[in-house]
Amino acid sequence: MTNEVQKAIITGASNGIGRFLTEKLLNEGIQVIAVTRSGNIENFTHPNLTVVKGDISDEGSINQAIEQIGQIASQVDYLINNAGVGPDLGDEIPTAEHLNTSFAVNTTGTVLFTEGVLKYLKNDAHVVFLSTAMALIRNAGPNGPAYRMSKAAINMYAVILAQRLAERNIRVTPLHPGWVQTRMGGENAPVTVEQSVTGIYKALTENTESGKFWNIEVGGLEEY
Ligand SMILES: NC(=O)c1ccc[n+]([C@@H]2O[C@H](COP(=O)([O-])OP(=O)(O)OC[C@H]3O[C@@H](n4cnc5c(N)ncnc54)[C@H](OP(=O)(O)O)[C@@H]3O)[C@@H](O)[C@H]2O)c1
Secondary structure, eight states: OOOOOOEEEEEOTTSHHHHHHHHHHHHTTOEEEEEESSSSOTTOOOTTEEEEEOOTTOHHHHHHHHHHHHHHOOSEEEEEEOOOOOTTTTOSSOOHHHHHHHIIIIIIIHHHHHHHHGGGEEEEEEEEEEOOGGGSGGGOOSSOHHHHHHHHHHHHHHHHHHHHHGGGTOEEEEEEOOSBSSTTTOTTOSBOHHHHHHHHHHHHHHOOOSSOEEETTTTEEEOO
């Protein structure tokens, strides 16, 4: 029996959670195809890492990235939709600009990219979305309305996708990575990137359910 090397695709790997999760996956012996806007990860290379250029807010760029990924990967075990923006986290009034930017990356681009790479996933694969507990209805609050709505939409898509992919035994998990010390989370966030990545890796490898919401601060599943 051969032990095949596992493969992962991750978006938004240039910074923050995506950057550290890429390193964690590589350290776990997983081959990684990372998508970044620049087509590289600053000051980081690894023999098992391929970086593909892709802007998740741009349909043409997404399609190019999907095509390029198809030339280098099949039978992928993990798809991690991490790329995200939160332009109105400090604001209460949603503007057209903030809605468009948030939905372009967090929702439309994430959905189009996911749909495009589904054909490269193996049966039994796991699709993860970096969502947020801020998008759960019971946690509604004043700040970040466009951000919250765009992530709430991805939670719904995750459940729809889980239903559709059940016949391929592909699991789908939207998750809350904690409030994390990144460019988006800010320096006052209580969770380090290392702690968050450890929790995400646990969800990625241990969650056996599909279409359920995972909260790394809980260390498991919680209700929507
Ligand atoms: N930090 C938190 O407390 C927290 C809490 C809940 C959920 N999340 C979610 O976790 C994910 C990662 O956030 P983070 O905290 O690591 O934020 P971050 O440090 O700002 O990193 C965001 C990543 O997404 C990439 N990205 C943004 N727009 C993109 C686009 N159009 N195309 C491709 N990549 C794009 C960024 O690339 P560039 O470097 O090119 O900008 C960067 O690599 C996001 O989806 C976020 O909503 C974070």
